[in-house]
Amino acid sequence: xxxxxxxxxxxxxxxxxxxxxxxxxxxxxxxxxxxxxxxxxxxxxxxxxxxxxxxxxxxxxxxxxxxxxxxxxxxxxxxxxxxxxxxxxxxxxxxxxxxxxxxxxxxxxxxxxxxxxxxxxxxxxxxxxxxxxxxxxxxxxxxxxxxxxxxxxxxxxxxxxxxxxxxxxxxxxxxxxxxxxxxxxxxxxxxxxxxxxxxxxxxxxxxxxxxxxxxxxxxxxxxxxxxxxxxxxxxxxxxxxxxxxxxxxxxxxxxxxxxxxxxxxxxxxxxxxxxxxxxxxxxxxxxxxxxxxxxxxxxxxxxxxxxxxxxxxxxxxxxxxxxxxxxxxxxxxxxxx
Numbered sequence: 265x266x267x268x269x270x271x272x273x274x275x276x277x278x279x280x281x282x283x284x285x286x287x288x289x290x291x292x293x294x295x296x297x298x299x300x301x302x303x304x305x306x307x308x309x310x311x312x313x314x315x316x317x318x319x320x321x322x323x324x325x326x327x328x329x330x331x332x333x334x335x336x337x338x339x340x341x342x343x344x345x346x347x348x349x350x351x352x353x354x355x356x357x358x359x360x361x362x363x364x365x366x367x368x369x370x371x372x373x374x375x376x377x378x379x380x381x382x383x384x385x386x387x388x389x390x391x392x393x394x395x396x397x398x399x400x401x402x403x404x405x406x407x408x409x410x411x412x413x414x415x416x417x418x419x420x421x422x423x424x425x426x427x428x429x430x431x432x433x434x435x436x437x438x439x440x441x442x443x444x445x446x447x448x449x450x451x452x453x454x455x456x457x458x459x460x461x462x463x464x465x466x467x468x469x470x471x472x473x474x475x476x477x478x479x480x481x482x483x484x485x486x487x488x489x490x491x492x493x494x495x496x497x498x499x500x501x502x503x504x505x506x507x508x509x510x511x512x513x514x515x516x517x518x519x520x521x522x523x524x525x526x527x528x529x530x531x532x533x534x535x536x537x538x539x540x541x542x543x544x545x546x547x548x549x550x551x552x553x554x555x556x557x558x559x560x561x562x563x564x565x566x567x568x569x570x571x572x573x574x575x576x577x578x579x580x581x582x583x584x585x586x587x588x589x590x591x592x593x594x595x596x597x598x599x600x601x
Contacts, residue, residue, distance in 0.1 A: 282538040282545075282547075282550060283537075283538065283547060283549050283550045283553060285538070286536070286537055286538055286550055286553040286554060286557070287553055289557060290553055290556055290557050290560065293557060293560055293561060293564070294309070294310050294560055295310075296564075297309040297310070297560065297564035297567065297568070298310045298311075300564075300568060301567060301568070304568060305567065305568065305569075307567075309564060309567055315563065315567070317446070318563065319556075319559040319560060319563045320449050320556075320559065321446070321448060321449060322559055322562070322563065323533075323555045323556070323558055323559035323562075324448040324449045324451075324452040324510075324555075325448055325452075325507050325510050325511050325514070325526075326507070326526050326529045326530055326533065326555070327452045327456070327530075327533065327551075327552065327555040328448075328451065328452050328455055328503055328504075328506055328507040328510065329346045329347075329350070329500075329503060329504050329507045329526055329527070329530040330529075330530040330531075330533040330534050330551050330554075330555055331452075331455055331456055331459050331503055331548055331551065332346065332394075332499055332500030332501070332502075332503035332504060332530075333346060333500060333527070333530040333531055333533075333534050334459075334534045334537075334539050334546055334547075334548055334551045335459065335463070335472055335496050335499060335500060336408075336496055336497060336500050337476075337531070337534055337535075337539050337540075337541060337543065337546060338463075338472050338473060338476045338539065338543060338544065338545070338546050339472055339475045339476045339492075339493060339496055339543060340475065340476045340479065340542070340543030340544070341401060341408035341493070341496075341497070341543075342408045342409055342412060342531070342541075343397065343408070343412045343497070343500055343527065343531075344409065344412040344413050344415075344416045344527050345393065345397060345412040345413070345415035345416040345419055345504075345527065346500065346501075346503075346504040346507075346523070346526060346527045346530060347416070347504075347523035347524060347525060347526035347527040347528075347530075348415070348416045348417070348418075348419035348420040348423065348523060348527075349389075349390055349393045349394070349415070349419050349501055349504040349505065349508070349523070350504050350505075350507050350508040350511065350522055350523025350526055351419065351420060351423035351508075351519075351520055351521060351522045351523045351524070352389065352393070352419040352420070352422040352423040352426070352508075353386050353389045353390050353393075353504065353505045353508035353509075354386075354423075354508040354509075354511060354512040354518040354519075354522045354523070355422075355423050355426045355427060355432055355518045355519075355520060355522075356385060356386075356389055356426060357382040357383075357385045357386040357389070357505075357508060357509055357512065357518070358382065358432040358433075358435060358439075358512050358517070358518035359371060359426070359427070359432050359518075360374060360377055360381050360382040360385050361377065361379070361381075361382035361435040361436055361439035361513075362375050362432070362433075362434055362435060362436070363375060363376060363434050363435065363436050363437075364376045365434065366433070366434035369434070370427060370432060376436060377436075378438075379436065379438040379439050379442070382439060382509070383509060386505040386506065386508055386509045387502050387505050387506070388505075389505055390501040390502045390503070390504050390505020390506070390508070391498045391499075391501050391502040391505065392501070393415060393419060393501045393504075394497045394498040394499065394500050394501020394502060394504070395494055395497065395498040395501065396415060397411055397412050397415050397497040397500075397501065398493050398494035398495070398496065398497030398498055399494055400414075401493060401497065402489070402490035402491075402493040402494055403490055416527070420520070423520040423521075423522075424520045426520075427520075429520055431517050431518060431519045431520075432517065432518045432519075433516065433517040433518070434516075435512075435513065435516060439513050440513050440516050441513070442509055442510060442513035442514075443509075443510045443511065443512070443513035443514025443515070444513070444514070447510070448510045448514060451506070451510055455503065455506070456548050456549075456551075456552050459548050460547065460548040460549055463547065463548060464547075468492075468495075471487050471492050472492070472496060473544055473545075474487060474544075475487065475489055475492060475493065475543075476542075476543030476544035476545070477543065477544030478544075504523075507523075507526075508522070508523070511523070528583065529558065529579075531583070532554075532558060532579075532582060532583045532586055533551055533554040533555040533557075533558050534546065534550075534551045534554060535554070535583075535586040535587060535589075535590055536554035536557050536558060536582070536586045537549075537550035537551040537552065537553050537554025537555070537557075538550040538554070538593075539551060539554075540590055540593065540594065541587065541590050542590075542594055554586075558582070561578070561582065562575060562579070565578065
């Protein structure tokens, strides 16, 4: 068989969507933990509704960040600042959500404000931080790694400086409701659906993929690359701001250390879900599945009573393995062309 006919045969075969591969991986991992659970613990891992709720709750807040990180990576960039933006935004937003019952409020004259006020504050702070990232990357041509690394350090510094390291607590009931119960999961699902549709069916999505595939070709085709990059990073920042709202309201307090290492978890979720670090490929659906894989693995280790220190080591291995898998996918595609 000639090389041409072999290539034609391979092209005629139905191609399985990348998300399907991720979903199969999720099922395999869950079944492995199910078998280990019966073997070592004598309990079911999968058929436990309370455990499944805990898994989804644990990863939904980082999943909100991962939606924004997914869009950034699709453009060929990276965002290391999202976790620190969560910390800074949580501190500032919570200071505008405090109840008058607390005598040591950050702003005593601005207590019992409508819940829309801290929500808008969070969106503005997150969007501003993201816009700065985007502007630095788009207009000064600083590598995304360096620009967002700088924002990561600066935002964490703002979080510590804002109240001199003191936590901000005692929010109003309406603010605390944001992160109550399964609300974090509902917020994640709504945002995931919104940006899945935006990436798949709108001009915004087309431009995002085009820039990640070939930035110069996108510019020649008339796409205003710089403006679009600022928009993508601003959206990622706003999503980090929403995550800060959910996290601080869920914990009923804001602390400067909130969001620590969330950015790496979000990147891992996206890459596990099939988002290519080379840009131009990936989806929110894949990221959501990657988020579930991440949650199942961490919850599974807890279920098997594996020490937390080992969990961190294994989490690092997962991140590296996801990147190795992404590189392997790129090499296979290059050979197929």
